[in-house]
Amino acid sequence: MHIATRTFATALAVLGTATCLASPALADDAPPGGPLPPQLFNVKYTVTADKPVIAEIYYRDTDPPTFSEYSHDPYVFSPNTEATVGPNKPWVLVATLTDPMQWGMVLVQATGALPKATAGFNCTMEINGQVVKRNSGPKGALCSLRNW
Template sequence: MTTTVKKLLSIGSAMSVAVTGLLVGSGAAHADPVWHQVVYIVTSKNPTYVDIFYQDQDPTVYSDYSHNPYSFTPQVHADISPDKPWVQPVNLLNPDQWAMVTATTGRAAPTPGGIQCNLSVDGNVVVSKNGPKGALCSLRTW
């Protein structure tokens, strides 16, 4: 090989390494959001029928939520008992702001032993509540 060809190959290799470094390095400044696994559980000591509302997504801005909270909190109706809990996993970016589940028997008589809810984040139960006609488990401070 001639000296000129060797120099061109050397320059080409150096430019290739530099361009590759720029392409790889430019994406590192942006971090992906961290999703948290939230699991809602509602159960009772005796068979009963409950209405449940739960937060299933993070609103982009609070005003979206305040103008239409039911678009972020689906309602389900469930027959529950000790051996048949209602369980709903969701993924939230900010569970401290949005994680919430509430269950109530409505106008029915109080359930002996009551209704219990549990809210876990990333495998750890962080809220557990119970009440005779319903329960609210929430991480919200508002």
């Protein structure tokens, strides 16, 4: 064995032994109190329209366990509702998510007799009281931090 290789191997062995003796945190025991719970975020969705209209609203109020489960059936994790919204009649939903950057989303579009081009939809998404996304559109609006 070459001298440099032996020196390196000896240094690794000494370092490994010293680390194991000096660091009880590296033991197999779990930290006291167990794992920390995931951080939860308060997500508030608000939908309005420039004119009174019956709106179809899709939203996310639950984090999917995995992306593959979400992509297999996104509607399981994206419930929808119909609501009459207008300038002074908002639709508001407050949800708790662990990853709102990935999963926070509200989408609105017109339904019913009013022509979609005249609805003038607006949406807002807040995380922990801070507005993080606003959007408007004549036929619908999407508020999400993720690019869908």
